[in-house]
Amino acid sequence: MEGTTVRRMRKRKADNKIYLCAPVNALVEGIYEQNIPFSELKKHGDFGLGTFNDLDGEMVMMDGLIYRVSSDGKVNQITDETACTPFSCVTFFQPATEETLNQELSHEEFMNWMKDLMPSPNLFYAFRIEGEFAYVKTRSVPKQENYRPLVEVAAEQPTFEFTNTKGTMIGFYTPPFVPSLNVPGVHLHYLTMDRSSGGHLLECRPRKLMLEMQYLYTLELSLPSNLDYLTWDFQRDISKDLDKAEK
Template sequence: MASEKITELEFLLSYDILKQLTGTMERTGCSAADIIEQALRQFLSARKDGNAVYLSAPINALVEGLYVENTTIAEVRQHGDFGLGTFNYLDGEMLLLDGRVYQIRSDGHVYDVGDDERSPFACVTFFSPDTLDDINGDSGVSDLATILDGLIPSPNMLYAIRVDGIFSSVRCRAASRSENYMPLVEATRDQSVFDFHEVRGSLAGFYTPAFMASLNAPGFHLHFLAEDRRRGGHLIDCTIKEARIGIQHVPRLDVGLPVTLDYLTVDLTRDIGEDLEKAEK
């Protein structure tokens, strides 16, 4: 039997990954090569079998005003290279695109985010579209919702959605930094609103079935980032000139439950539907 061919690879690791790798080597006695090979096999198998949407916490905790959790951006990125969310103290909108995390603050500026920053809520996946569709002609956000409704085969499935194109206009908002425990409907009452015209960029987000409303925002939830990576926010309205829509069908949902005193003691039995709709609109 012919011996298996071995290929040598050289690559750079971020400090946090290197620290985790070193710790695992010390704990298990395995070599770096063995651990990396095992991790790659697990990753490639997961990609082949279908990715999950990962929620760092159920959204009803955010609606009730829990804006401080211990989930780092490094942990979020372990679960996806695409998605959205927010940051501790509700400090702006999060957008994860092509593996890079952006923070869109209420001052209208976009900031790069370090792995040690923390988030009370993030929704991510590894994006690999199952379908790609091109649209042309001016389409408003209501038309976009209609188009997307026609592209998803069932309202009972999770979908990751990316729209890349040219927009005649985009209206976005960004949450302002808020004190912990202030209900979301109050914290989002006065938000910064931004209007962009004749802009090229990307929409990224998800469709979540209505029956998952206590876990994630139901319906379509999209954030915008301009191609120059200097403008963006939570999508309110837009008019699309031309764009390509990528949709990924995601058959599994993984939910993190924070182990913090605030989360363990908060009452999450209230129906948050009305408050969430007001905050999201």
């Protein structure tokens, strides 16, 4: 049995890649302008999340469409692919497994349920979750000047609450040993079913949902080439800041 699973996992390996257009530590340090156009990002995926140049909102990519949740919580679709991102992570979404949930869970129970679905904490995974939620709390980020650390910005983040809401969550799990590259653990962005609001997920209570999961065996990382990035001293341990900024 185990042998078959391993063989199947190996065969699909090459197609299952997570792409980061920059390491997250640059964003945490406040480099909010990397000028990476979405046309470039879309060469590496049709599904994912991130932010926009100047930290101007939360990004969700779904079926190749790009949505921005701005700091008032409203969503608009971005069709101009010359728009840029300083940090995003994407993949070509091809789910390997599907799970359903039919009972209300607390946020903590939901996170544990997701963890139990992952065969190992040491791979990356992509998730698409469709369903009904008793409660969802999200945040978005207001437009910023460069060099203001993300943890300071996040301390003033506008948050949004939804009750009895239907929608889609898109995101990734990242192993704990690469916090300078991507947000460790589960990172999800939410869009309501009518695609009118959403944001970076802080907390939720799911009631009924379908979760699709993809195993990601390869990480591809692009490194920026602008002067800010090239000359920055990245020796500071950003993991505490990142934990605060993302929760």
